[in-house]
Amino acid sequence: MRIAVTGAAGGLGGRVVQLLSGRxxxxxxxxxxxxxxxxxLQPGVEVAVADYAxxxxxxxxLRGVDTLVFVSSDGPDARMLLHHRxxxxxxxxxxxxxVAALSSIDADAASPFCYAVVNHLTEALLRATGIPYSIARASLYIEFFQHWLTRARSSGLLQLPAADGRISLVARDxxxxxxxxxxxxEPTCRHHDITGPDVAGLAGIAAVAAQAWGRPIAYQGIPPETFHTQTAATGLDPWWGYAFSSLFASVREQRWDRVCDHYTRLTGRLPLASHNVLSTQAGERQDSAGRASSDAQ
Known part of the structure; x- marks a missing residue:
């Protein structure tokens, strides 16, 4: 079987390549x-250079490929949809x-989240081709959400416009x-919801990070306008400021408040919990710091 993976240089695509290689x-x-x-990449893996554009x-x-693992593009939504097309x-x-395609739990044209709309339209395009497919609708990655947790680790305060929204964070692995x-x-011709083992509000997520890192972290809900102003002040590209704002609008609508056992049915494994992922990363940082200190002596 010949399996191609898009986005193979990224964290997710690269991990899929690693898991497939040697089989x-x-x-x-x-x-x-x-x-x-x-x-x-791993020995024996063939590399094909092809931009989504x-x-x-x-x-x-894709010539001679039996199965495609289709990992999403990124960037502005209109460009992303063109890439997917x-x-x-x-x-x-x-x-x-x-085609085994990546999508999201919130794949809905009615969602305020810009990428939810892209994922909804991408799924429709895939179905329209008649190609047998299997879709992994993933929840938000722990590693993605760690962007805000890491900042909160220094300040002790997780400030986000999530209100009382709840999320089932999932490990990228x-x-x-x-x-x-x-x-x-075999193609399932349906979608599979890939979530973490539980759901939590932002206060709960902050508490998990605090326990894993041994640092006090509290959650403070802020208005969307405040988040937009704070994000713009960091110099972040305006597109990402909009994308993140639209994401938290979908969180406030409880679009990520879902736990499913599809992952365990597919893999025979239990999903990783946020605490385990964050604790492991904290341990890796300590080991790295210890080696650097030892090398400097």
Whole structure:
């Protein structure tokens, strides 16, 4: 079986490539936007350079591919949707037999979250091709949410416009394992909700981070306007300020308040809890700091 993975240089796509490589009977094609340095991927993995914006290159990369693991593009929503259209059109043109696609729990045209709309439209495009598919609708990544937790670690205060919204944070590694399981199985022609083991409000998430890191962290809900002003003051690209604001609007609507057992059914494993992921990362940082101190002596 020949399996291609888009976004193979990223954290999620790269992990899927790692999980697939070395499997008996599986040839892996890592599709990246730019050439990778030698040794960046596992031995035996074929690299195909194809930007999401380059339909001919995408078709060449997918030639002879049996299954495509379709990891999302990023950036502004209109560009992202165009990229997804290009990938799906290339897969259809090259008669790929199965697409295991990444989507999100909140894949809904009525959502205020910009990427929820993109995911909804992407799923519709994929279904319209008639290609057999399997869709992993992932919740928000622990590693993604850590952007705000890390800042709160220094200040002791997690300030976000989430109100009383609840989220089931999921480990990125679990999403990679779910996509790998879908890619190596028969097409299900349905979606699978990939969540963490529990849900929590922002105060609960702050408490988990505080326990894992041994630092006091409290949650303070702030108005969306305040969040927008604070985000703009950091110099963040305006697009990402809008994207994050729209995300928290969907959190306030309880669109991420969901726990499912689909991950365990697919992989036979229990999903990682936020505390385990954050504790592991804290331990890795301490080990790294200890080695650096030892090397300096």
């Amino acid at each position: 008996d009977g599986v040839d892996v094609v890592a599709i990246t936007r730019r050439r990778l340095s030698a040794g960046a 380059d339909p001919p290159a995408l078709r060449a990369a 290009n990938v799906i059109a290339a897969a259809a043109a090259e008669r790929v037999g199965h 679990d999403v990679a394992r779910a996509l790998t399981a879908l890619a190596t199985g």
